[in-house]
Amino acid sequence: MFSNKTEFKETFLKRLEMLYGKSFSESSERDHYQTLGNMIREYVSNDWIKTNESYLAGxxxxxxxxxxxxxxxxLLRQNLINLGIEDTVQQGLHELGIDLSELEELEAxxxxxxxxxxxxxxxxxxxxxxxxxxxxxxxxxxxxxxxxxxxxxxxxxxxxxxxxxxxxxxxxxxxxxxxxxxxxxxxxxxxxxxxxxxxxxxxxxxxxxxxxxxxxxxxxxxxxxxxxxxxxxxxxxxxxxxxxxxxxxxxxxxxxxxxxxxxxxxxxxxxxxxxxxxxxxxxxxxxxxxxxxxxxxxxxxxxxxxxxxxxxxxxxxxxxxxxxxxxxxxxxxxxxxxxxxxxxxxxxxxxxxxxxxxxxxxxxxxxxxxxxxxxxxxxxxxxxxxxxxxxxxxxxxxxxxxxxxxxxxxxxxxxFSVNGVAKLHTEILKTREMNQFYQLFPEKFNNKTNGIAHRRWLLKANPKLSTLISDAIGTNWATSPNDLTQLLKYQDDPSFLEQLFKIKKENKQTLADIIYSKTGTIVNTDAIFDVQVKRLHAYKRQLLNVLHIMYLYNRIKEDSSFTVVPRVFIFGAKASPGYYYAKKIIKLINTVAEKVNNDPIIGDKMKVIFLENYRVSLAEKVFPASDVSEQISTASKEASGTGNMKFMINGALTLGTLDGANIEIQELVGASNIFIYGLTAEEVLHYYQHGGYQSIEYYHHDSRIRQAVDQLVNEFFPGVHNEFEPIFDSLLEENDQYFVLKDFASYADTHKTVGETFMDQRKWQKMSLINIAHAGYFSSDRTIKEYADNIWGIKPR
Missing domain, CATH: 3.40.50.2000 (Glycogen Phosphorylase B;)
Known part of the structure; x- marks a missing residue:
């Protein structure tokens, strides 16, 4: 039924009539989506049965x-891609006056x-x-x-x-x-x-x-x-x-x-x-x-x-x-x-x-x-x-x-096996968090660094970049992701880097259109799209990001000579319903956004966007459009991260701590192609064990910190009264458990470097390409092969 578009169209129309008892002219988009889904499921049913039978027989x-x-x-388009029938279906539907992308929107x-x-x-x-x-x-x-x-x-x-x-x-x-x-x-x-x-x-x-x-x-x-x-x-x-x-x-x-x-x-x-x-x-x-x-x-x-x-x-x-x-x-x-x-x-x-x-x-x-x-x-x-x-x-x-x-x-x-999900994480389990168990059962502990489904996060989420890659190095990278390293031969090719820039700009425009439709805010696509999308948790330090935004806002307002490379700061996160503190951070981000986005003095220099209801289908639009990937958890706290890998394979540059898989990203791309700042895991763990950190000292000795932290409670944000006192208290009264103030200066300095680097677009695109080229290592294909060989003992059928 999917061998060519003519056969597809005939089968689609017959199936639609059989399922719904109505003609095509009377049918709805929902009918079309359900019909196509049923056809795909029927199409794979024979292979599904044969797969299970082969497992039983073998x-x-x-x-x-x-x-x-x-x-x-x-799953609709991903299934079409995996089955190799996306073009046939898209063309057949188009000739029937149906847009596949609109059918996708109907799928939850x-x-x-x-x-x-x-x-x-x-x-x-x-x-x-x-x-x-x-x-x-x-x-x-x-x-x-x-x-x-x-x-x-x-x-x-x-x-x-x-x-x-x-x-x-x-x-x-x-x-x-x-x-x-x-x-x-x-x-x-x-x-x-x-x-x-x-x-x-x-x-x-x-x-x-x-x-x-x-x-x-x-x-x-x-x-x-x-x-x-x-x-x-x-x-x-x-x-x-x-x-x-x-x-x-x-x-x-x-x-x-x-x-x-x-x-x-x-x-x-x-x-x-x-x-x-x-x-x-x-x-x-x-x-x-x-x-x-x-x-x-x-x-x-x-x-x-x-x-x-x-x-x-x-x-x-x-x-x-x-x-x-x-x-x-x-x-x-x-x-x-x-x-x-x-x-x-x-x-x-x-x-x-x-x-x-x-x-x-x-x-x-x-x-x-x-x-x-x-x-x-x-x-x-x-x-x-x-x-x-x-x-x-x-x-x-x-x-x-x-x-x-x-x-x-x-x-x-x-x-029989206990694995961590990044080299650092596994080492922390072995040497600290589960050290006594490791001493008892050393043979059980092993590392399997996480990976991502690179086909979804490139082929599906970023088809333009996927086409550019395939035109340059062939299509084998879809099944052999390490082939992406062949892109390194283009790192000094002005034409290729220009194409990379053009695709990123188009993806940024797509996201800008979504931002405008959802928030009414117009964002500048020439600005750095600086993105932090992940669960809202104190250790992931969305608070550090927002305090830095407040600092930049203060500088622009107070010093007319202060120049900043324009930025669009984009957040997406859900807080657990019972996580009171995390919900306060969401309120703070939105409160800062309202102030920044409506200030005529700020204009296009800076915008703050909170994307409501962050989810996979929205992530597929966010990652391809991102310039900077904020991976700023307190070192030692993020087991691995996988968002960092999705940003990387789409050409965003990582701004982060030496935590989780950020360490392995740096090992692959080199220190000059990533922006690292802040305390190391060893330093953080030393503070936890021996003390010695006093957040109040950073508050008193850094005027940038003091001004932003005071603004949480001094009526700087009109109409919110005592809303942000719990955040203020967490930083000072509770001694800043996740070292937000300790890392602030290093974070701000590194952001300055990010801006300066972005101004040299040729250099930025080269760094971006180097990240894409090395991202194949972080395919879940590699991770699963390691699990299959070293833990599960399973073999391909």
Whole structure:
């Protein structure tokens, strides 16, 4: 049906009539989108079936990637690109008077993720399929996702993210594969045939129904599966109030990351996590059973990878199945489990390492808690045998301690591999944050620097740049991203650099049009587009960025001779609904924007833009238009970052700290092609360990800092009263935990260098090209090959 545009048009018109019972002239854009989506899904169905059959027939090892979020973005054009039919479809639709880009607008960004963690999972799925590797994703089918962000009077307002309002054309509901998940109740132990057997009684069961989405590889016949679980009421629930049970059940898959400031939210999050792992394991084992007679060699044929700590309950759940359902003794079950599970750690932030109060965990998951307790007892016994009397060490390493279950500890003890996501991050885990575990299990720890789906972030997001690259070095870079280094031969080619400049200017105009349509602000496309788009978190230091903007504003206002290279500062970020401080920063950015953008003295010298509801489809417009990539987290805090890689491959230059993957970017492009400033991770960690930093000294000794910080509370911003006192207090009263004031001078100086460099456009374009040329290393294809070879042990089919 996609072999040529004539055949496509004929099939499209027939399918439209069959689906909707109306003629083309009576049909709507929504009908066209749904028809095309159905055609694509039908087109790949044969390959989808054959892929699964080949995995079963070949009996090769498969990996199952468990993640609480998948930030997929829109799939229509990406699927067309991967299938190699984009031009045929675009031309055929055009001849029917349909614009493919307008159909794309009808597709909602899938509301299944939030930030880098979820986007990484989506990139990994793309690479697994494109590399013909046997790997599938398991997640939750959130009805509303995180939230849709609206900015009202400068404040973030959260609305339900209605991404499923028009259905999801890519999914197939498989009610026949539904499984039961038990909560609450009690566990009874009985001796049967000489062994202790456990029965979970009076449980409240929930039905998990899978919705499968095809994951289409690039120019390959491999179609893997993303299986998303939807929580639905069971037919015969053990519950006295049926309506309450129905509400509580549907809430499990309603929102990503429900607010857990209260017990109700904690229970909901724990339910989500157990539903994900229990449903996934039941499904994985059912597939395994089609190939293998018993579970004894399960770990030889299956690897289950847990993306951060959210799916860690896979460890005790697999133990439960092996012991309670398969009849294994503890030691054999533990051997199988600890050789099946691998774990990625994504943070060095202690507060981000999940832990659950026993008072919630034990009654909600009684059998699972018993198993975790036994794992902890045996682990602590092992520690005691190594170092009798080392109570403090045992307390620090225990899985259950101080009335909490510590999920990261469980993940490390119960898995065979623990990886960080950038060289620095892994070193910090080994030498500091998880040093005691590293001393115990050095063989488990390894690094896998993150990567991005370079095809989406170039081929899809930046087609003009992709065409320029392909015209220069051929098209192999799409499957061999390291071929981008061939671009280095053009670094002194004036014609090529001019084309690079022209494409960037066109992309900036596209974003400028979006900014105008969304905010009413006209921005100068000759200015530096200086961009910080990522989750709003104190350690990511959007505050440092905005304080520097306030400083520039003050200088321009006070000194008519002060010259600044024009800049458009662009922010995009969602703050977690319960994250009070982050929401204050959003208000501050918007308050500064209002002041700067409406000041006639400032004019085109500076504009500040906050892009509402930042998401993948918006990111695809932002990255190609960016000149400067703000990667300014406090050194040691950002595990890796992947936005830095998306900016890089689109030719933006990094302004950042030596943190996360910024370090590896610098290693590749050289210190002269990146703008680095601020404290190193070592210096930051030294301050945390030994003290010695007094933010008040920087406030008193740097007039730029003092003026900007005072403006937070001195009525400089009319009508906001005490709005920014919490920010003021965080910097001075609470001693500036993330070293914003310490790094201010270095940041301001480096910004000056950025401006001076930008004035030499030939030099800037050469630096930009060098970044693009080296960005192939950061393809998720490379990352996934490393996982496949060094952790999962899977091979292409």
């Amino acid at each position: 009996k090769e090892k498969q990996v199952y990637y468990l993640s609480i979020e998948y930030l997929l973005g829109k 960004d899938a509301g299944l993720g939030n930030g880098g963690l979820g986007r990484l999972a989506a990139c990994f799925l793309d690479s697994l399929a494109s590399l013909n590797l046997p790997g599938h994703g398991h997640g939750i089918r959130y009805k509303h996702g995180l939230f849709e962000q609206k900015i009202v009077d400068g404040y973030q307002v959260e609305l339900p993210e209605q991404w499923l309002r028009g259905g999801n054309v890519w999914e197939v509901r498989k009610a026949d594969l539904a499984v039961k998940i038990p909560f609450w109740g009690k566990v009874e132990a009985r001796t049967e045939n000489g062994r202790l057997v456990f029965h979970h009684l009076n449980a409240e069961t929930v039905t998990a129904v899978p919705h499968d989405m095809p994951v289409i590889g690039y120019e390959t016949k491999t179609v893997n599966t993303l299986r998303l679980w939807n929580a639905e009421p069971s037919q015969f629930p053990f519950h006295t109030d049926i309506l309450q049970y129905k509400r509580e059940t549907e809430a499990i898959s309603e929102f990503l990351y429900p607010d857990d400031t209260h017990d109700e939210g904690k229970i909901l999050r724990l339910k989500q996590q157990y539903l994900l792992v229990s449903a996934s394991l039941q499904s994985i084992i059912k597939t395994y059973r089609k190939q293998h007679p018993n579970m004894n060699l399960f770990h030889h044929h299956v690897c289950i990878h847990i993306n951060d700590t959210h799916p860690v309950l896979a460890i005790p759940e697999l133990m439960r199945i092996l012991i309670d359902e398969e009849g294994f003794e503890w030691e054999r079950a533990w051997h199988i489990t600890t050789n099946t599970i691998s774990y990625t750690n994504h943070t060095t932030l202690t507060e981000a390492l999940e832990k659950w109060p026993i008072r919630i965990f034990q009654p909600l998951l009684p059998r699972i808690y018993m198993i975790v307790e036994e794992i902890n007892e045996r682990f602590c016994q092992q520690l005691w045998e190594q170092s009798p009397g080392a109570w403090e060490r045992i307390g620090q390493l225990a899985i259950i301690a101080d009335e909490y279950v510590k999920m990261a500890h469980l993940a490390i003890v119960g898995s």
